Amino acid sequence: MDWDGSAFRLTNKTNRTWTNVELEINKYFTTSGEIADGYKMTVKRIEAGSRVTLNARQFVKDDGLIFNLTTHRPTKFFVLCDVEGSDKKGFWIGTLG
Numbered sequence: 001m002d003w004d005g006s007a008f009r010l011t012n013k014t015n016r017t018w019t020n021v022e023l024e025i026n027k028y029f030t031t032s033g034e035i036a037d038g039y040k041m042t043v044k045r046i047e048a049g050s051r052v053t054l055n056a057r058q059f060v061k062d063d064g065l066i067f068n069l070t071t072h073r074p075t076k077f078f079v080l081c082d083v084e085g086s087d088k089k090g091f092w093i094g095t096l097g
Helices: none
Strands: 007-011 018-025 039-046 051-055 076-083 089-095
Touching: 039 051
Parallel strands: none
Antiparallel strands: 007 051, 018 039, 018 076, 076 089
16 A cells, blocks of 8 residues: 555555455544544455555545545555455555555
8 A cells, every 4th residue: 555645556466356345544443432434435346466546535434525635644544355266355454654
């Protein structure tokens, strides 16, 4: 995962295609231990060995609020996907900064 200040570049370094890729930035736990949803987007497919560029403004909260780079910075990034040819999910959790 690379971040250039306006877009994310996500590389599938595996030998399997990812499908139903769910991406989320700035998801966090509240002080009461609840999960607060971040800004989300979904990509249908990321081929094995390929790289996709995701504009930060493509990420949207459930209430329709678009990620705003002038007021927010991405700090955490979550990826969850189906792995083609497997019954297991793939995931990645990381920090940006």
